[in-house]
Amino acid sequence: MVTAQRNTNMHSIPNQPSSNKTSSRDLTVESEQEGNPALIEVDNLSFSYDMGKTDTLKHINLDIPENKVTAFIGPSGCGKSTLLRCFNRMNDTIPTAKITGGGIKIMGSDLYASRVDSILLRKHVGMVFQKSNPFPKSIYENVAFGLRIAGERNRSTIDHAVEESLKGAALWDEVKDRLKEPALELSGGQQQRLCIARTIAVQPSVILMDEPCSALDPIATAVIEELITKLREDYTVVIVTHNMQQATRVSDRTAFFYLGELIEYDLTSKLFTNPSIKQTEEYISGRFG
Amino acid sequence: MEETDKDSPPIFERDKAWINTEAIATVCLRCGTYLVILVFALIMGRIVVRGAPVLMEEGLSFLSERPKILFGFYDSDEKYHRLTSQEFRDYQEANPDGVILAKQSANYSGGGIKSPLIGTVFLILICIVLAMSIGISAAIFLSEYSRRGPFIRIIRLAIINLAGVPSIVFGLFGFAFFCYFFPVITKQLPAERTAKAWELPTWMYPSNIADEGYRIDVAEKRPESANQKIVITKGEEGFEFSVFSSRGDIVKRVKQSEIDATKPTWVDIEKDLATIVGLRDAEGAKVFYRSPRTPEEETLISKLRPLLKLKRRLWLSFQGWEPSMIAAGCTLACMVLPIVITACEESLRAVPQGFRDASLALGATQWQAIRKAVLPYALPGMLTASVLGILRVAGETAPIMYTGAFATGDLPWVGLKEDGVWKIGEFLQRGVEAMPYHIYIVSAKIPQSDLVRPMQDGAVLVFMIIVMVLATASVILRMKIRKKLKW
Structure with a gap:
């Protein structure tokens, strides 16, 4: 259903994108020059939501470097969220979703190999959702959730992890006196930071963020953006955003998607000031999208 | 000014015909609505008006005594007496020369309704345990695990159709299946009616x-x-x-x-x-x-x-339980199953998808996500909705009249103690008296007379009160929990 809707949206937009393989190859070279090895390698990935009838992602090639913030931008339905959800195999929950070509490697190992345990994978690749979704439990229990399902019983270990995670998510000072209170009493921005704390409590290496600020006011957004730039020190962050200013503020690299194809992928500073492809320029200057 | 007002009508003048159709429609709709209240008031009014004096007169003993034979007669002073069998014997002993005129008797009409009440409670408990455990499992599978396909569509069709099966058909099904076919483990020789029996290793x-x-x-x-x-x-x-x-x-x-x-x-x-x-x-x-x-x-x-x-x-042995409490409870559970499954599925669907996604993204297995982040928030809704459905079928007579309800004043555990040992295993295989069946017996199965009427009215009123109180309680409980669990 979702796919069909997305497809009609796509077709209403003119300008069929041209091939982009050259640009992503260029980038691979650049990332090596930067010295940060690629943590996630997407190799010619095609993905379909309807058992391969139509491809939502078409021949995507990109490398995401370690300990950097990578932003995915593009108009609605361009496939940026879909690609993000491929990184932790959340698309597995959709029965008709299917990789139709290519593959993804994380730390050099194929993500969609038959022996990969998607449960284990998701502990290494955490995810923060568009709508903050804390459980209706206490603040403490929310952060401890991931540890508890992993079978952690030791109270002091959990206490320590909760404190560290909340500190890591810049929330500790605000909630340290009311850890037992319901998480749903927090403000929207605090809830989203709680979700980030919950994610980093299981110590992932990658954090995927699917438009984490789209439901927040500018002040809460600023706090989270600051947090994201800080997270870069310990984690590899991939963020999907609608907000191009946000991409320029938080990310090191930006990938521009359009109609399921990767149009351009470059250093954020370069992509926004001197895009090499015309469509990117049209999009970032607000001519469509 | 006034004159001009009268001469020239306002531009937006009401059209009289339009007013009339509007008025008629309103009246019709209003009547339909009020008719519902009228029906409710008639039923409740009649039950309360006739049942309340019985309860007032009998007091708590109406709830705490078993149904007994009732005798009615006139004595020599033309005073009418209504006495249970024991009281009648006492009366005869006290007045050995007393004249007894126009003596009538009626079964199950004296005493109170203790045994049918207790029987109904046990039936409801059995029904809750069975229907909830099967219903919740089915609902979880359907809403969380199953993928769309022809097989699932057939299952859903079956659930919808099951809800439409008449209660008497459930009764006959229960009689044939639970009473005379269901596999049971037995110490006795397999009965002659067994369809097939294997000795267990x-x-x-x-x-x-x-x-x-x-x-x-x-x-x-x-x-x-x-x-x-x-x-x-x-x-x-x-x-x-x-x-x-x-x-x-x-x-x-x-x-x-x-x-x-x-x-x-x-x-x-x-x-x-x-x-x-x-x-x-x-x-x-x-x-x-x-x-x-x-x-x-x-x-x-x-x-x-x-x-x-x-x-x-x-x-x-495939010999069934014979008409018994467990057979009746199973039949009721089958009957309420579609209601329970639908209610549970709705409760599950009301839990935000975000809870499942967040759990999965934290490395939970699907069962962990359901158990930790979905079920706790769906359970209150599941419980109340199911209990409401179960209360509804607890008032049914047809499903239990062949499968386990007996016209008896005895409590279900009478005679279970043998040689000083309680035979707990046999308890569920006892027949019970249940409220709806008791009401059916006293109002349709025994000869009617003025003697029987108080029992009919009192029993109906008590049954109505119990069902309404439980239903209201579960609704209030749900509202309270809903307020607590907001997201």
């Missing part, structure tokens, strides 16, 4: 069952069904047990000296239950099934009993 027996042993019944009369017979012969070295097959061949012979009374020793019988039919002493056969027995024979039997231990056997 020994390793499946619960550990306590072998030690307990099996007491051989000494036949009161010549048995017809026992396939094997034990004849006890008094030999020179004491008793000798001979086991005969149905054709009269000796299957086995055990001497008393071979039996160690301190240990459980088995007179091992290969097939079927054996019954002691006779005892021979040196002079010849003395037959046991003669009754009454001589004191000598009785002492002999009591000596023999502990020696004679049969290997206890268990059967898996």
Whole structure:
């Protein structure tokens, strides 16, 4: 259903994108020059939501470097969220979703190999959702959730992890006196930071963020953006955003998607000031999208 | 100014015809709505007006006494008496010369409604346990695990259609399936009505069952069904047990000296239950099934009993439970299942998808996500909605009248204590009296007279009050929990 809707949206937009393989190859070279090895390698990935009838992602090639913030931008339905959800195999929950070509490697190992345990994978690749979704439990229990399902019983270990995670998510000072209170009493921005704390409590290496600020006011957004730039020190962050200013503020690299194809992928500073492809320029200057 | 107003009508003047159709429509809709209230008021009014005086008069004893036979008669002063059987006897003793005129009697119309109330409570409990456990499992599977396909569509169609099956059909189904076909594990010989029976292998027996042993019944009369017979012969070295097959061949012979009374020793019988039919002493056969027995024979039997231990056997037999509490509870559970499944699925769907996604993204398995982040928030809704549905079917007569409801004043546990031991295992296989069936009996099955009426009115009122109180309580509970669990 979702796919069909997305497809009609796509077709209403003119300008069929041209091939982009050259640009992503260029980038691979650049990332090596930067010295940060690629943590996630997407190799010619095609993905379909309807058992391969139509491809939502078409021949995507990109490398995401370690300990950097990578932003995915593009108009609605361009496939940026879909690609993000491929990184932790959340698309597995959709029965008709299917990789139709290519593959993804994380730390050099194929993500969609038959022996990969998607449960284990998701502990290494955490995810923060568009709508903050804390459980209706206490603040403490929310952060401890991931540890508890992993079978952690030791109270002091959990206490320590909760404190560290909340500190890591810049929330500790605000909630340290009311850890037992319901998480749903927090403000929207605090809830989203709680979700980030919950994610980093299981110590992932990658954090995927699917438009984490789209439901927040500018002040809460600023706090989270600051947090994201800080997270870069310990984690590899991939963020999907609608907000191009946000991409320029938080990310090191930006990938521009359009109609399921990767149009351009470059250093954020370069992509926004001197895009090499015309469509990117049209999009970032607000001519469509 | 006034004149001009009258002469020239306002531009937006009402059209009279339009007003009329509007008015008629409003009145019709209003009448329809008020009719509902009228029906409710008529039912409730009649029940309350006629039932309340009964409750006032009888007081708490109406709830705490079992149904009894009621006698009604005039005495010599033309005073009308309504007495239960015990009271009637007392009255006769107190007034041995009293005149009793126009005496009438009615079954189940005196005393109170304790036993049907308790029976209904047990039926509801059985129904809740069965319907909730099956219903919640099915709902979780359908809403969380199943993928769309023709098979799932067939299941959903079945659920919808199950909800439309008339209650009498459920009753007949329960009678055929739960009472006479359902596989049960039985210690008794499989009944003749069994469709198929297998003996269970020994390793499946619960550990306590072998030690307990099996007491051989000494036949009161010549048995017809026992396939094997034990004849006890008094030999020179004491008793000798001979086991005969149905054709009269000796299957086995055990001497008393071979039996160690301190240990459980088995007179091992290969097939079927054996019954002691006779005892021979040196002079010849003395037959046991003669009754009454001589004191000598009785002492002999009591000596023999502990020696004679049969290997206890268990059967898996497709013979059903006969009309019983468990059969009636199962039938009610089948009936309420579609309601429970639908209600549970709705509760599950009301839990935000974000909870599932967030759990999965934290590395939870699907079952972990459901158990930790979905079920806790869906359970209150599931419980209340299911309880409401179950209360609805608890008022049904048709499903239980063939499967377990009996017109009896007895409580379900009467007679369960045998030799000072409660036979708990048999409790569920007892028949019960239930409220709807009791009401049906007193208002349709026994001869009608003014004697019966108070019981009818009182029982109906109490039943209505109970159902309404429970229904309201579960709705209030749900609202409270909903307020607590907001997201």
